[in-house]
Amino acid sequence: MARKTAYKAAWLGGLLLVPQMALVLTFFYWPAGAALFWAFTLERPWGGGNDFAGFDNFLSVFNDSAYWEAVIRSFVFAFSATALAMLGALVLALFCDRQLRFFRVVRTGLIWPYAVAAPAAAVAFRFVFAPEAGIFATIVKQHPDWWNPAQNGLHAMLMIIVAYSWKYLAYNFIFFIAGLQAIPRSLIEAAAMDGAGPLLRMRTLQIPLLAPTFFFLLVINLTDSFVDSFGIIDITTGGGPSKATTLMVYKIYFDGFRGLDYSGAAAQSIVLMLLIMVLTFVQFRYIERKVHYT
Amino acid sequence: MKMRMMATAAALLLAGSISAQAADKTKIEFWHGLSGDLGDAVGEVCSRFNASQDKYEVSCVSQGSYDAALQNTIAAYRAKKAPTVVQVFDAGTLDMMLSDAFVPAHQLMEKNGYKIDWSKYISSISDYYANSKGELYSFPFNSSSALLYWNKDMFAKIGVTEAPKTWEEVGEDAKKMKAAGIDCAAAINDDTWALMEQFDAIHGISTATLDNGYGGLSTEMKINQTKFVDYMIFLKTNLDAGLFKLKVPQNGATIVQAFAAGDCAMMMDSVADHGVVGRTQKAGMNWGTAMLPVFAGTKRLNSLVGGASLWTLKGHTEAEYAAAAAFLNFIGQPTSEEFWSTRTGYIPVTKTGFKYLTDKGFYKDPKYAGREVAIASLTASEVNPHFSRGNRLGGFVQIRKEIRDAMNTIYASDAPAKAADPAAATRTLVQAELDKAVERSNAILRRYEKTYAGRDLP
Numbered sequence: 001m002a003r004k005t006a007y008k009a010a011w012l013g014g015l016l017l018v019p020q021m022a023l024v025l026t027f028f029y030w031p032a033g034a035a036l037f038w039a040f041t042l043e044r045p046w047g048g049g050n051d052f053a054g055f056d057n058f059l060s061v062f063n064d065s066a067y068w069e070a071v072i073r074s075f076v077f078a079f080s081a082t083a084l085a086m087l088g089a090l091v092l093a094l095f096c097d098r099q100l101r102f103f104r105v106v107r108t109g110l111i112w113p114y115a116v117a118a119p120a121a122a123v124a125f126r127f128v129f130a131p132e133a134g135i136f137a138t139i140v141k142q143h144p145d146w147w148n149p150a151q152n153g154l155h156a157m158l159m160i161i162v163a164y165s166w167k168y169l170a171y172n173f174i175f176f177i178a179g180l181q182a183i184p185r186s187l188i189e190a191a192a193m194d195g196a197g198p199l200l201r202m203r204t205l206q207i208p209l210l211a212p213t214f215f216f217l218l219v220i221n222l223t224d225s226f227v228d229s230f231g232i233i234d235i236t237t238g239g240g241p242s243k244a245t246t247l248m249v250y251k252i253y254f255d256g257f258r259g260l261d262y263s264g265a266a267a268q269s270i271v272l273m274l275l276i277m278v279l280t281f282v283q284f285r286y287i288e289r290k291v292h293y294t
Numbered sequence: 295m296k297m298r299m300m301a302t303a304a305a306l307l308l309a310g311s312i313s314a315q316a317a318d319k320t321k322i323e324f325w326h327g328l329s330g331d332l333g334d335a336v337g338e339v340c341s342r343f344n345a346s347q348d349k350y351e352v353s354c355v356s357q358g359s360y361d362a363a364l365q366n367t368i369a370a371y372r373a374k375k376a377p378t379v380v381q382v383f384d385a386g387t388l389d390m391m392l393s394d395a396f397v398p399a400h401q402l403m404e405k406n407g408y409k410i411d412w413s414k415y416i417s418s419i420s421d422y423y424a425n426s427k428g429e430l431y432s433f434p435f436n437s438s439s440a441l442l443y444w445n446k447d448m449f450a451k452i453g454v455t456e457a458p459k460t461w462e463e464v465g466e467d468a469k470k471m472k473a474a475g476i477d478c479a480a481a482i483n484d485d486t487w488a489l490m491e492q493f494d495a496i497h498g499i500s501t502a503t504l505d506n507g508y509g510g511l512s513t514e515m516k517i518n519q520t521k522f523v524d525y526m527i528f529l530k531t532n533l534d535a536g537l538f539k540l541k542v543p544q545n546g547a548t549i550v551q552a553f554a555a556g557d558c559a560m561m562m563d564s565v566a567d568h569g570v571v572g573r574t575q576k577a578g579m580n581w582g583t584a585m586l587p588v589f590a591g592t593k594r595l596n597s598l599v600g601g602a603s604l605w606t607l608k609g610h611t612e613a614e615y616a617a618a619a620a621f622l623n624f625i626g627q628p629t630s631e632e633f634w635s636t637r638t639g640y641i642p643v644t645k646t647g648f649k650y651l652t653d654k655g656f657y658k659d660p661k662y663a664g665r666e667v668a669i670a671s672l673t674a675s676e677v678n679p680h681f682s683r684g685n686r687l688g689g690f691v692q693i694r695k696e697i698r699d700a701m702n703t704i705y706a707s708d709a710p711a712k713a714a715d716p717a718a719a720t721r722t723l724v725q726a727e728l729d730k731a732v733e734r735s736n737a738i739l740r741r742y743e744k745t746y747a748g749r750d751l752p
Binding site: 042043044045046047048049051056060064066126130131132133134137148149150151152153156236237238240241242243254255257258259260261263264 | 365371372389540545547691703705706737744745
């Protein structure tokens, strides 16, 4: 049984791990530990106090109807944004892979949005969608009330889903196009010679072979859409109108940083962290089984 | 030769003593939350102070926003790297008072040998930042109050030459304007400070029990049981009738932009925007300011201050405190107030400063005329200990948000338009939303009370 390459001295491996571990400890375990501590105490913003509070913070979070509304909204957002970003990217990647005219320019253009910072993208979308001053204003002039994210919660939600997906579509596109390029050309050519048209080839050959990429992106997209929506929301809607776009992560920000309720926000972060762990576990347990790695 | 050597030596000595003096300067940091043009104005205040003497040097650092200034200061304080002086906005006042992290303003000045006549501060301003004994904990800095801005040209179209004094008049004028083809009589938004806090103070009604929280942390919100309900109904009814227009940034324009462009005939807004309106107004537009209207039959009380104050934080050396005291003393001088009020739309916070400006004819200058209304509004009555001192509400930022959410839900609801009896439906809607906001705000207050268990208000 041939073993893989391994370091002879254990300390060398350990040493090489240090930089990574230092980063993870500083930027993940330490803050997460502090959040855990705060979640079980009543932390005063300027320090002092913090008596042990047991599960009080969690109870008051769970007893808050606005919190459950934020949870539901987060799920709606996560699944809609993931579906839109992944399906959109898949369709674009499939067509780009067919190497139609100008596909190189299109391919580069489609990758760019991911390089745009979320707040910058949000400013652009706010302008596009603003009912009185934006591009949509021309349509709204003809049909008032047809579009008003400043007052209509559903419109505001649609707006942040579209803005968020736009960015992640680019990210997914990179992976899909790479996945498609990894499929041997000979397979596709053989199918073509057997008389399979482009659509049939996509359906029976390319998409099934993309399953591992698809699974990877699903995990990443779902996880990110629970935690990465802040930049878009803060600039476009600020969680409003009323609370229509206050997702879990935005509520944590508002309660903790703006409202200075450190313990309440910490409890919410712990819940969010657990939720993401469960989601990821479920995906690996039940969806990964159906994925065939080549 | 000898002479030249001596001259060189003298020059060197002199240079040495100057650089030694520069190094002797006590340097302190002042963090503030203003940005853009207002941030530049704060920078100029600091330069003026630095140029006015040679013992101290204040470096002013903008943190971008009020929220960021407070958050970053807390983080820095917990890491023992806090600035000496920090600007904290009105809603953060209670958090500061309970923080144990500051040196009270009156103590700081006393210790450093400044005799300040505290009664020179306009009392509705100082009461916001003072403890129960009336001792100032922080220095009022950029201060404002809310006013009614009115477009004289648009009012002339309906034959009115004076600003409305009551909400009833506002309603009548709005109807006439609609008939005269004016699309937007008033631009409204969801600013609780201008719409709710000022309304309650002026009308002499409680925002919360226990004298708006001044009496203790067990206070409860009352806005669903007062005339404020009628006010929200008034706003919603006019909004639904198409007389008022909602102007929020998400919509594409703020109330200030809508008013300055001559789109709307009125708005309720801070005097701090007086300069902005002047600079950005449609050319040739005639406009003015007036005190916020009241409901007919109201005995008007003073309005509330808004803006921010300057706090000195614990954990610094005696020399640094001496510098902070000198800086804060400098800011309270009439000439400093003149600079600040000229450069920005904020008002002087002392009676002496106001008198100095008035005597100089500041308010006769068309550029600044109208800002004196803010002082008139702040001093419209003696400060009433139950209603018009201010608000001491825990989690005030969150509470403001809850009320803003209620306002937005009310503004957006189409229930009255669909109902057979719109008036009754409007009342039901407003009452239900304010009830909800009060319930949620009270939960925030109880949580705050628990966090600061065992603490009394100073």
